[in-house]
Amino acid sequence: MDAPDQMPQRAPVRDVVEYELLFDCVHCGLCLEACPTYLLTRAEMDSPRGRIYQMKALAEGRLDADTDVVRHLDFCLGCRGCETACPSGVHYGALIEQTRAWVEDNCSRSMPERLKRWVVGALFPYPARLRLALAPLRMIERAGLRPMLERAMPQVLREWIDLLPPLNGSGELRTEQESAHEGRRGSVAVHHGCVAQVLADRANRNAEKLLGRAGYGIARLGRTVCCGALDLHSGNRRRARQFARANVRAIRQSGADFVISTASGCSTAMAEYGELLKDDPELGAAAREVSARVRELSRLLVESGLPANDRFECTLTYHDACHLAHGLGIREQPRTLLRSIPGVKLIEMDSSDLCCGSAGSYNLTHPEAARALARRKADAIIATRAEYVVLANPGCQFQIAAELRRRNSSVKVMHLADFLALAASPPQD
Ligand code: SF4
Ligand code: SF4
Incomplete structure (x- = not known):
């Protein structure tokens, strides 16, 4: 050394x-x-x-x-x-x-490595392609045949499918979407993401509802494309810049005062558009402006004053998504919101900010290491004896839920936006 x-x-x-x-x-x-x-x-x-x-x-x-x-x-x-x-x-x-x-x-990589990376890059940033690819699986799941299919699959595909959340009712329909409206605290555009809008759009819609209740207006993006985080992580900076340019234009045109994402990696990527496009003669200044408008859901909700909430009796633990904690420095705000709900008991887990192994597409390209980290995370969660684990990133949600499912654990895994929405209007008995 x-x-x-x-x-x-x-x-x-x-x-x-x-x-x-x-x-x-x-x-x-x-x-x-x-x-x-x-x-x-x-x-x-x-x-x-x-x-x-x-x-x-x-x-x-x-x-x-x-x-x-x-x-x-x-x-x-x-x-x-x-x-x-x-x-x-x-x-x-x-x-x-x-x-x-x-x-x-x-540099070059082996053929299987290249193939995996190609599939991830060709599918995940494009919601229409991902929906199409998942359509047969959705039908198989509706027929109750997913476990049988998984047993018949080659191991690589089985591991990938194992990570998917249940596809029925995963929230891809936008029937309850908040319409664009004004608010006294300024307007927020929720960037619905690429994978997130296909597999976890409920969190986006709940974020819009929570922001609306907190007094923010909702602005709509004319066009939503991938934030570019997947490409940044895999080294494809050229395409990341293309996505960033499209998002910068859409966010500016929306007139939103703030922009958020319910996926922490996407928030961090957008917060760094100013740096990514710093040499872009046309959009460099606009990118810096957009980056300055990036916020995070819990931060906006805390800044608006904590909402009054009925009692919601439960124990929960909070997992710090990496890019939220290490990229944006958001740790206290989600905890403040959770603690503010009467009846909620927050129990801290060991090493809550240690990666769960999801890390964008890492759990697809490095399944063994990702699984080892998921096991550590599940051990830490189960040791708290909490009923819920709450987090603010869909990738962590899928990764941790998959590991807890493998263990037949009863711990419920929820995105922060979904949990806050549930606690605000719990289901009637
Ligand atoms: S803590 Fe920072 S300075 Fe020290 S070895 Fe790690 S990266 Fe280098
Ligand atoms: S895996 Fe290690 S080196 Fe890589 S970003 Fe995380 S802490 Fe840093």
Whole structure:
């Protein structure tokens, strides 16, 4: 390992990352125990410090971009737990996104890896394609044959399908959608996402209802495309920029004062459009403006004053989605909302901000590591003996629910927006 570097010692020979950013790391190792992949393998090269070392060596031409290096870089969840732990202010999220774009253009992967990544990239950012792909499964589920299908599937597909929530009534119909309206606190556009609008649109609609009740107006986006987070994580920055440009235009045209997403990775991606499009001559300034309008549901609800709620007797625990906690620094607001409901008892789980293994499409590309992290998360949840686990990201919701289903656990997994809506109007007996 290199001695601590305070300033560039060599000129980079490859344009892997913004080279100067690498020198924020002083190799102290304080991030290691916060890194889920290091906790799994205990290998330096699977730690934030080890990956930064590899990025620097790649940039300086001291390391070949062979399959080992690509494997260590791909193994990173992009959870940014290391950023929270780092006393030196290392911008690890930016470093890994830039490195992955370079890897994408300069390295090769095995055929099965390429195929998996192609399927994810061709399907998930496009809601119409995803709906079409899921249509047969929806029919099979309606006929009660999903368990039989899963047993007959090859393992890779079985693992993917296992992660899906129940498809009947998963909220893809928008019959109860809040219409656009004015509000005394300014207007909010809810970005319905790509995968989220197909598999977890109920959370979007509940977020709109909660915001409406809190006094916010609802603005509508003329066109919603993927926020680009999936592409940023996989190294496809070109397409991420295309998505970002479309969203910047749509958000500006909506006239919304604020924009939120019920998926934490999407909120973080939109909050970073200003950086992503900083060199765009047409939309650079607009992107910065849009990023400044990005908020988070719980923050807006807390700022509007806590709503009066009837009693809702239950015990629950809260899981911190990575990008919400480590990307946007939102930890207290969801807890404040939950604690404000009379009858709710919030029990903290161990390491609530340790990644559950979902991490965008990580649970599809790295099923074994993702499953190991899901097991840890499920252990922590079950140890609280809570009736509900509440979280604010659909990906975590699917990942944790799948693991709890495998264990026949009775713990109910709910998005924060859905839980708040349920507590505000519980079902009548
Ligand atoms: S982003 Fe997460 S998995 Fe990647 S190095 Fe940082 S803590 Fe580890
Ligand atoms: S905590 Fe920060 S400075 Fe220390 S090794 Fe990790 S990334 Fe580098």
